[in-house]
Amino acid sequence: xxxxxxxxxxxxxxxxxxxxxxLFGAFVxxxxxxxxxxxxxxxSYRALFGDPTFRQTVWNTVWYVGVAVNVKLFLALLLxxxxxxxxxxxxxxxxxxxxxxxxxxxxxxxxxRWMLNSQWGIFxxxxxxxxxxxxxxxxxxxxxxxxxxVFHIWKYLPFWTIIFLAGRRAIPNELYEAAAIDGAxxxxxxxxxxxxxxxxxxxxxxxxxxxxxxGDFTVPWLLAGGAPGDSTHVLATxxxxxxFHMGRLEWGMATFAVALPVTLFFIFLLxxxxxx
Amino acid sequence: xxxxxxxLWRAPWIAALCLALALIGPGLAGTAAAGEKLVVWWNKGxxxxxxxxxxxxxxxxxxxxxxxxxxxxxxxxxxxxxITAALIARRVPDVAFCFFNDWQVVxxxxxxxxxxxxxxxxxxxxxxxxxxxxxxxxxxxxxxxKRAYYGIPIEAQTMHIHYWRDMLREVGMEDDPAKIPMKWDxxxxxxxxxxxxxxxxxxxxxxxxxGIGMTMSTRASDTLYNFDMALLSFNGELLDKNGKxxxxxxxxxxxxxxxxxWFGELFTSGYVPPDATxxxxxxxxxxxxxxxxxMTPNPSQSIPASQFFNxxxxxxTNYFDNxxxxxxxxxxxxxxxxxxxxxxxxxxPKDSKNQKLAKxxxxxxxxxxxxxxxxxxxxxxxxxxxxxxxxxxFWRAGHKGPKGQKDPHVPVATxxxxxxxxxxxxHWKHPANSQVYDENIWGKAMARIAIDKWAPEKAADEAIxxxxxxxxxxx
Numbered sequence: 001x002x003x004x005x006x007x008x009x010x011x012x013x014x015x016x017x018x019x020x021x022x023l024f025g026a027f028v029x030x031x032x033x034x035x036x037x038x039x040x041x042x043x044s045y046r047a048l049f050g051d052p053t054f055r056q057t058v059w060n061t062v063w064y065v066g067v068a069v070n071v072k073l074f075l076a077l078l079l080x081x082x083x084x085x086x087x088x089x090x091x092x093x094x095x096x097x098x099x100x101x102x103x104x105x106x107x108x109x110x111x112x113r114w115m116l117n118s119q120w121g122i123f124x125x126x127x128x129x130x131x132x133x134x135x136x137x138x139x140x141x142x143x144x145x146x147x148x149x150v151f152h153i154w155k156y157l158p159f160w161t162i163i164f165l166a167g168r169r170a171i172p173n174e175l176y177e178a179a180a181i182d183g184a185x186x187x188x189x190x191x192x193x194x195x196x197x198x199x200x201x202x203x204x205x206x207x208x209x210x211x212x213x214x215g216d217f218t219v220p221w222l223l224a225g226g227a228p229g230d231s232t233h234v235l236a237t238x239x240x241x242x243x244f245h246m247g248r249l250e251w252g253m254a255t256f257a258v259a260l261p262v263t264l265f266f267i268f269l270l271x272x273x274x275x276x
Numbered sequence: 277x278x279x280x281x282x283x284l285w286r287a288p289w290i291a292a293l294c295l296a297l298a299l300i301g302p303g304l305a306g307t308a309a310a311g312e313k314l315v316v317w318w319n320k321g322x323x324x325x326x327x328x329x330x331x332x333x334x335x336x337x338x339x340x341x342x343x344x345x346x347x348x349x350x351x352x353x354x355x356x357x358x359i360t361a362a363l364i365a366r367r368v369p370d371v372a373f374c375f376f377n378d379w380q381v382v383x384x385x386x387x388x389x390x391x392x393x394x395x396x397x398x399x400x401x402x403x404x405x406x407x408x409x410x411x412x413x414x415x416x417x418x419x420x421x422k423r424a425y426y427g428i429p430i431e432a433q434t435m436h437i438h439y440w441r442d443m444l445r446e447v448g449m450e451d452d453p454a455k456i457p458m459k460w461d462x463x464x465x466x467x468x469x470x471x472x473x474x475x476x477x478x479x480x481x482x483x484x485x486x487g488i489g490m491t492m493s494t495r496a497s498d499t500l501y502n503f504d505m506a507l508l509s510f511n512g513e514l515l516d517k518n519g520k521x522x523x524x525x526x527x528x529x530x531x532x533x534x535x536x537x538w539f540g541e542l543f544t545s546g547y548v549p550p551d552a553t554x555x556x557x558x559x560x561x562x563x564x565x566x567x568x569x570x571m572t573p574n575p576s577q578s579i580p581a582s583q584f585f586n587x588x589x590x591x592x593t594n595y596f597d598n599x600x601x602x603x604x605x606x607x608x609x610x611x612x613x614x615x616x617x618x619x620x621x622x623x624x625p626k627d628s629k630n631q632k633l634a635k636x637x638x639x640x641x642x643x644x645x646x647x648x649x650x651x652x653x654x655x656x657x658x659x660x661x662x663x664x665x666x667x668x669x670f671w672r673a674g675h676k677g678p679k680g681q682k683d684p685h686v687p688v689a690t691x692x693x694x695x696x697x698x699x700x701x702x703h704w705k706h707p708a709n710s711q712v713y714d715e716n717i718w719g720k721a722m723a724r725i726a727i728d729k730w731a732p733e734k735a736a737d738e739a740i741x742x743x744x745x746x747x748x749x750x751x
Contacts, residue, residue, distance in 0.1 A: 225554075231727075
């Protein structure tokens, strides 16, 4: 029996993949199980929904994901059209355009914070130069949340633009030639050729970006840290605050669990779309 | 061919064995070392001298007890997360000292029965303690339903106010700390006057300067000090002596409203930087060092201590001549300020396998001569919790300047600890109060008024209600 088992190819395959399975179990299954165990505590949800900061956070997350992702992808779609022109200077521009995405998030965010400082930041300096009053960008809810969205768009726009650019370049040139024979102008080219062929890619990118942005911690935390008055938290930063500032792991897990159905729905749509 | 086949079917077993060894090996090594190694997590000091002093203590302890001390230093924000994660996962160090232990670890994890009862050690050290600082570790255990000592207080910080003397001199205002008006309205008005005068004198240089660097952000623990100090000035109390919420009693509610109203008016008056509602703990320090604010309230002596080590100022002119430390003003009722101290506390987790050795280590650290050397290495940033250490002439005299100047900082802090009405922060009374601090509900209330333009009454009622909800969650 043992000898047969030792010569069984399936068993060999299993043994060779065992390290990966062990790692998968240790770093994916176990933490998920642990998280679900903690997230099942009903008292946590009572506490969460009784916390005014949580309610505000849910709205912030909806705004953040809804606005930042859609504005970013719409701009990326338009910009990819510009970067698709076959000029030399466009290639140089494309390289420069990638810089925000290539630099690490931390120095970018810290620089942005300094630029938004109400006392000596460049934005207020320019405003006052033109005779306008300075704005406490990070010290009021709307502008602070807006700043988070703007930074997110600035940082991740190049990545999605490149994706759309690749999508555009995959469209056969013959279609544009045929459209030209029919007398199509650039806007009609975009409306009747480019966009219909990019539509699936656009939707997949939107879903992917929504999943990424829903769990985004770095930008909201480092730029505003929840301030002013804990009014700019998103679910990821609030879960972190509950877990590590307040030692309430179960609340942190429950916060993530609240977002889980939405994330799973997006993933489900995504999988359906790409037919995996 | 046969050899190859033999090797092939042995390969999975070899791979599995390697994996097993890789996973189990470190555990075996750990087991072998257990009992001989003391794992100590210590808060990284603000100055290299503090860390060097602790490393020396650890080495001396190793030599004396023939054990290994695995001492690591971590910055306070990261260390709190590390300790929290360790206590949740029950994979703990033997000794942990974090500047946030007193209000974010001891009350909660003492309540959860996850910290070692160190009452025996406290009893032994009691004759040496400043009694006011001892109560911070006397917290409730929800399992035993009794209070006990779940931490060893070692050093404290309290509220000071620092200001730039040279800026006041520049506009002809009195800069001597003894001559700054100490009556409530006059005191705050003095810094407003300084801002106006400086901006008027040189609008290009001081156009964006602010008089008062008052932290009012939910991101900063300084906000808690500012609120609680102001609340004491307005004679308000949040808890009774048993840890029951009394914030909703009419007298206290009124004091809270007055306090929040005062903060709101201060913020909207234009004398506090607009970003103060978004500051982290280091931002008022940074604003002060860059001279974009004239004065700032700050718990601990970190600002002057930083100037003392300023390499660009070898004569220490800033420390001795250009800046000063003064007291919080007298309350609106004219009474001298009452102070709050945050007493920094060492913990020994209950899951530590080396509790006896851990206590021995703490005992060793706090021996008078050794602890004096350690706490002095922080340059007066902390004040010792032990009366014998506090008797050292350093605390009353401070440093001597290169031109024979007197220290304008350390003796002021010592006077606050020794001569003023001073009590520990009240998170020890109830673990829920620890959460009140964690949530920074008073910082949120300040933001409601300053940013959302709520009436102080509405903001106060929301905060009081939240406080009561939090307390109700602890059964």
